[in-house]
Amino acid sequence: MIDFLQLTVAGLSQGSVYALLAVGLIATYTVRHVVNIAQGDYATLAGLGSISLVSVGLPLPVAILIALVSVTLASVIIERLVISRVKNLTTLVSIILTLGVSTLLQAIMLLIWGAEGRRLQAFPGDDLNLGGVSIRSQELWMLGALVVVGGGVLLFYEKTRWGKALRASAEQPVAARIVGISPAAASIIAFAIAGFVGAAAGVVSSPIYLSIWSGGLLLGLKGFVAAVLGGLVSFRAAIVGALLLGIIESYVAGYVASGWKDAVAFFILIIVLIIRPAGLVLRPNAVRV
Amino acid sequence: MNRAQRRLLVPAAIAASIALALTGCGASNFGGDSGDDGGAEEGPIKIGAVLDITGVGANLGVPEQNTLNMLADQLNADGGIDGREVELIIKDNQSTEDGAAKATTQLIENDDVDLIIGASRTGPSLAMRPLVEAAQMPTISVAANAAIVDGSEWVFKTAQNDLVVLERILDDAESKGYTKLALVRDATGFGEGIGEIITELGSTRGIELTATESFEPSATDFTAQMTNIRAADADAVIIWGITPSAGLAQAAYVQLGVGKPVYQSHGVANDAFFEAAGPAADGVIAPMGRLLVADQLPADDPQKEVIDQFIADYSEAFGSSPSSFAGHAYDAWKIGVAAIEEAGTEPEALRDAILGTTDFVGISGIFTMTPEDHSGLTAEALIMALAGDGRWNLIE
Numbered sequence: 001m002i003d004f005l006q007l008t009v010a011g012l013s014q015g016s017v018y019a020l021l022a023v024g025l026i027a028t029y030t031v032r033h034v035v036n037i038a039q040g041d042y043a044t045l046a047g048l049g050s051i052s053l054v055s056v057g058l059p060l061p062v063a064i065l066i067a068l069v070s071v072t073l074a075s076v077i078i079e080r081l082v083i084s085r086v087k088n089l090t091t092l093v094s095i096i097l098t099l100g101v102s103t104l105l106q107a108i109m110l111l112i113w114g115a116e117g118r119r120l121q122a123f124p125g126d127d128l129n130l131g132g133v134s135i136r137s138q139e140l141w142m143l144g145a146l147v148v149v150g151g152g153v154l155l156f157y158e159k160t161r162w163g164k165a166l167r168a169s170a171e172q173p174v175a176a177r178i179v180g181i182s183p184a185a186a187s188i189i190a191f192a193i194a195g196f197v198g199a200a201a202g203v204v205s206s207p208i209y210l211s212i213w214s215g216g217l218l219l220g221l222k223g224f225v226a227a228v229l230g231g232l233v234s235f236r237a238a239i240v241g242a243l244l245l246g247i248i249e250s251y252v253a254g255y256v257a258s259g260w261k262d263a264v265a266f267f268i269l270i271i272v273l274i275i276r277p278a279g280l281v282l283r284p285n286a287v288r289v
Numbered sequence: 290m291n292r293a294q295r296r297l298l299v300p301a302a303i304a305a306s307i308a309l310a311l312t313g314c315g316a317s318n319f320g321g322d323s324g325d326d327g328g329a330e331e332g333p334i335k336i337g338a339v340l341d342i343t344g345v346g347a348n349l350g351v352p353e354q355n356t357l358n359m360l361a362d363q364l365n366a367d368g369g370i371d372g373r374e375v376e377l378i379i380k381d382n383q384s385t386e387d388g389a390a391k392a393t394t395q396l397i398e399n400d401d402v403d404l405i406i407g408a409s410r411t412g413p414s415l416a417m418r419p420l421v422e423a424a425q426m427p428t429i430s431v432a433a434n435a436a437i438v439d440g441s442e443w444v445f446k447t448a449q450n451d452l453v454v455l456e457r458i459l460d461d462a463e464s465k466g467y468t469k470l471a472l473v474r475d476a477t478g479f480g481e482g483i484g485e486i487i488t489e490l491g492s493t494r495g496i497e498l499t500a501t502e503s504f505e506p507s508a509t510d511f512t513a514q515m516t517n518i519r520a521a522d523a524d525a526v527i528i529w530g531i532t533p534s535a536g537l538a539q540a541a542y543v544q545l546g547v548g549k550p551v552y553q554s555h556g557v558a559n560d561a562f563f564e565a566a567g568p569a570a571d572g573v574i575a576p577m578g579r580l581l582v583a584d585q586l587p588a589d590d591p592q593k594e595v596i597d598q599f600i601a602d603y604s605e606a607f608g609s610s611p612s613s614f615a616g617h618a619y620d621a622w623k624i625g626v627a628a629i630e631e632a633g634t635e636p637e638a639l640r641d642a643i644l645g646t647t648d649f650v651g652i653s654g655i656f657t658m659t660p661e662d663h664s665g666l667t668a669e670a671l672i673m674a675l676a677g678d679g680r681w682n683l684i685e
Contacts, residue, residue, distance in 0.1 A: 003516045006545065010512030115347030117533045119564055127544060134545045208540075209509035210533055210565065214344070253513030258504055259476055261513075 002132040007254040008247055013139035015246020016146035017043075017209075020201035021223025022230070022238040023150050024194035029232045030157075031170045031190035034083060034094040038102040040220025042198030045105060046071045047211030048113045050203050051120050060121060068199045075195025076188055084187060102217065109213035117212035120203065138207045145204040146239070149197055154235045156193075166190060218262070225265045228272055231279020333376040334369070334634060336361070336625065337396035338618075339407030339417060340431075344384025345506035348532045348561040349409040352611055353431060353618035354379055357406065359606045360622045370630050378402060382413050384506075389413030393420045403634040404429070406621045409614065410531065411437060411478035418444055427640045429625055431617035433555065434478055438663035445643055445663045447620035447653055449555055449578065451479075453668045455486050457576040458552045461673060462525055463494040471500040471523035471549075473514050473538060475530035479556065483529050499523050506534045511541035519547045531556035536565025543569035550574070555671070559612030563679045573676040574684070578653040580616045582674055582683040595650050616652030624649060624656065 021039055028034045046067040053063035082097055083089065125137030157163035169176035169186040177183060201219075202211065209215075222245065229241025245265055253261040272279070338357050341350035361377040369375050378400050382388035389408045396402045397420070404427050408414045411434035421428040422443050430437050430446040433454070438446050462470060472487060474480035484501045491497055500521030502514035515538070518526055526549050528538050535557050542551065551573050553562075558577040563570050579586055583596045599619055603611040611619075627649070628642035646665060649656040654670025674681040 003520055006516045007513060010510060010516075014510055110343065115343045115351055116561060117347075117565070119567070122567075129546065136544050208537075210537065215509075250510075250513055253510075254516055258502065258508070258513055261508075261510075262505075 003254065005133045007250045009133060009135055009139065011247030011250030012243055013136075013142045013208075013246070014249065015226075015243035016142045016150075017201045017205045017219070018222045018226050018245055019146050019239045019242035020150055020197045021219060022226035022242045023153050023235055024197040024201075025220075025223055025227040026230065026232060026235055026238055027153065027157075027193040027197070028190050029227070031166050031186050032083065032089065032094070033091050033170070034089065034098065035091055035224070035232075036194060037095060037098040037220060038078070038105055038216070039194060039198050039223060040216035040218070041102050041105040041109075042071050042075060042195055042216070043202030043205070043219055044211050044213060044216040045074070045109060046199030046202035047120055047206035048109055048118060048213070051118045051206065051211060052113070054121060060123070064203050067203055068196060071199035071202075072192050072195040075191045075198070079187055079191035083191070084184065102220075106213050106216065113213060115213065117210035117215075118206075119210050120206035122207040123204070136208065138204070142204045142208075145200050149200045150235075150239055153193055153197060154239075157235065162189070222265050225269045228269060229279060234279065237279060333374040334629060335376045335378060335400060335402040335404075336622075337400055337402035337405045337407075338377065338379045339382050339389050339392045339396070339405065339413065340379060340618075341384040341409035341413060342379075342381035345534070346384040346410045346413075346531065348559060348612075349431075349614040350381070350384070352559070352615035353409055355607050356603065356611065356615040356618040357622055359602065360619065360626075363602075364626065370626065375626070382408055384410065384413070386412050386416035389416045390420060393417045397421075397424045397426055402426075403636075404625045404629065404639065406431065406618065406625065408432060411481070414444075414446070415478050425636050427625075427628075427636060427643055429621040429643070431614065431621050432479070434481065435664070436478070436482070441663055443640055445624070445658060445665070447624065447651070447656070447664070447666075448614075448617045449576075449653060449666050449670050450664050451483065451554070452486060453666065453671060454555050454576045455483070455490055456668055457671050457673065458527060458554075458574075459487070459490050459494055459496060461574065462496060462552070465525075465550075467524035467550075468495055469497055469499045469523045471502075471518050471521045471526045472498060473502045473504065473511075473518060473526065473528045473530075473542075475534070475556070476503040476505050479531065480529050483527075487527070504530065504534060504538060506531060508534055509537060511538045512545065514538070515541045515545045515547060518542070519545055523549060525550045525552065527552045527554075529554045529556070532559055532561040533565035536562045536570070539566040539573060540569040555613060558674075558681070559614060560610070560680075561612070563676070566676075570676040570679070575674055575676070575681075576671040577674050577681070578613050578616055578670060579672055580611065580613050580652050581681040582672060585683040591655065592650055592652070596652055599652055613653065620649075620651035620653050620656065623651060 024039050028036050050063040050067040053066055078101055122138050123141045127137050128135040165181045166186045169181045169183050173183055226242035226245055227238045230238030249261050249264050252264050340353050342354055361375055364375050380392035382392050396405055406429050411432045414430040414432040414437045428444045431448055433448045433451050435450045435452050438444050472484055474483050487498050502517055504514055528535055528551055553573050553575040555577040557575055558581055579592055580596055586593050624646050628639055632638040632642035644658050646656050646658040654666040656665035658665040673684050675684045
């Protein structure tokens with residue numbers, strides 16, 4: 001039983017990282033129908049950036065803040081330089097473009113930080129031990145980041161006028177423009193959100209999982225699988241899907257074989273795409289995809 | 290596709306290909322004359338290297354690359370071998386088996402090298418073995434698993450055999466009265482067969498293996514494995530892998546409160562282990578070469594002079610201390626160059642010269658190659674080190 005709970009805790013904390021990446025993917029997909037392959041690279045970029053900032057003597061919170069802001073800006077710059085230049089942007093074109101961006105980001109990270117993985121110092125806090133189940137304080141930070149950042153994005157999209165306007169501009173771009181919503185601004189905001197949540201995922205997970213230049217692709221793919229569970233439009237479903245994915249991976253590694261862990265995500269992806277291509281939660285045709 | 294998209298695709302494609310070129314092979318081909326075959330007597334002597342410079346083996350391959358570059362520069366500054374310049378061609382196998390095979394084929398077919406050094410890890414080294422055997426190319430691997438050289442005609446290696454490393458660990462475990470061991474091992478070639486060796490070596494020492502878990506070298510989450518190890522009945526645990534994964538496994542082990550003593554392999558003989566494991570490294574015991582504890586060696590240690598000189602040279606060139614893996618590359622280079630100096634570049638003569646290596650004082654130990662033993666090191670090459678205060682400490 002203790003082992004079961006231990007694996008569940010590990011799965012939830014890993015799943016919260018996937019969830020943040022899924023939120024970032026959905027943020028750009030709902031507004032621009034962009035599937036951003038570079039989403040996971042935002043995480044490694046922020047992790048490596050904050051490691052360097054800490055190593056030159058900045059306090060951890062300041063380093064993290066600078067990393068979050070820089071990666072958010074980088075995402076906006078990518079939107080301005082690449083995504084916004086393309087008229088009639090299709091999802092396929094977005095995948096090809098962002099794959100190029102991802103490769104370029106990885107090459108830059110390899111040149112700056114080298115090939116070796118690095119670890120950010122752990123956030124403040126003490127590890128817990130609840131009846132034999134060990135919970136690392138960093139895992140609580142990861143879950144907390146999901147609640148605060150992921151929940152914040154969710155509330156922004158669902159409750160605020162700006163958030164609703166963003167969704168409106170995705171669903172009815174012409175009508176949205178008529179009532180005064182600028183598609184360009186909507187796109188910039190969506191990419192800023194994607195950059196921010198990706199960076200948040202990177203900094204909270206780096207103390208446990210290390211940051212390495214090549215790590216973003218697999219992370220982004222896991223986030224993508226979670227996002228697909230939400231039909232690429234539902235934040236709530238994607239977050240639930242991401243946590244489930246993390247837990248299932250953890251059980252598979254613990255009870256079956258650790259080598260199967262990374263295969264789980266892709267197995268789930270294939271099943272979902274065959275059985276429920278619109279995602280697990282949505283009514284068909286609820287949102288034009 | 291409209292015009293705007295087409296306009297964009299070209300720069301995007303260029304960016305992607307530049308990126309690919311950057312991340313791809315770190316090949317450095319200086320051109321130069323190529324001889325008719327491996328035994329060319331004119332032009333530079335060519336030494337090829339296949340290393341894990343990017344990917345999961347980067348902690349091994351990068352210091353090895355540094356070392357080879359430094360030694361090649363030193364050698365050429367001293368006038369090369371018999372007045373002939375030595376050209377070093379390093380290729381990155383990206384820590385993959387197919388990358389190693391591809392790089393080896395290129396070195397043999399296109400670059401026409403006289404000697405190959407590599408690869409950094411067991412898996413890629415095993416992938417190279419049939420190619421270099423078929424091409425009759427003298428090759429010196431810097432990886433650990435004895436399978437790389439077992440029964441081989443053309444392949445040698447400089448990293449200590451996993452067998453002698455495990456002997457040291459089991460001797461220590463026996464002396465402390467442990468009877469049950471659990472193993473968490475690397476799922477690639479480096480960890481392949483380790484469980485069987487422990488079972489075999491343990492049978493004469495009254496030690497049994499009660500649980501085995503494995504992990505990919507790219508893994509970052511080890512909760513599942515360590516949870517199972519915690520549930521297993523064992524007196525001590527062996528974590529067998531390379532950095533950073535073995536270090537992350539160590540961190541997960543301590544955080545999950547397993548609480549048994551831990552042995553690690555010589556795959557963690559670098560500072561990167563402490564970066565990955567953090568404070569969890571304290572108390573780990575690992576057999577390794579003398580390099581990382583050089584400052585604690587007695588003055589009469591036969592390797593001390595060689596090691597001190599290497600540390601001084603490396604630190605001056607790269608601003609950081611060398612790891613044991615840098616030492617493996619040093620030994621491979623020195624043994625290879627000494628053999629070329631003695632026998633030239635004709636493949637069979639060169640191989641026989643490497644085979645004739647006797648009492649060569651290197652970084653990882655004192656080498657004596659024999660037809661049966663192409664790694665040339667005994668258990669004497671290893672010391673036991675204890676991790677503490679962010680460094681390795683000599684405990685014997």
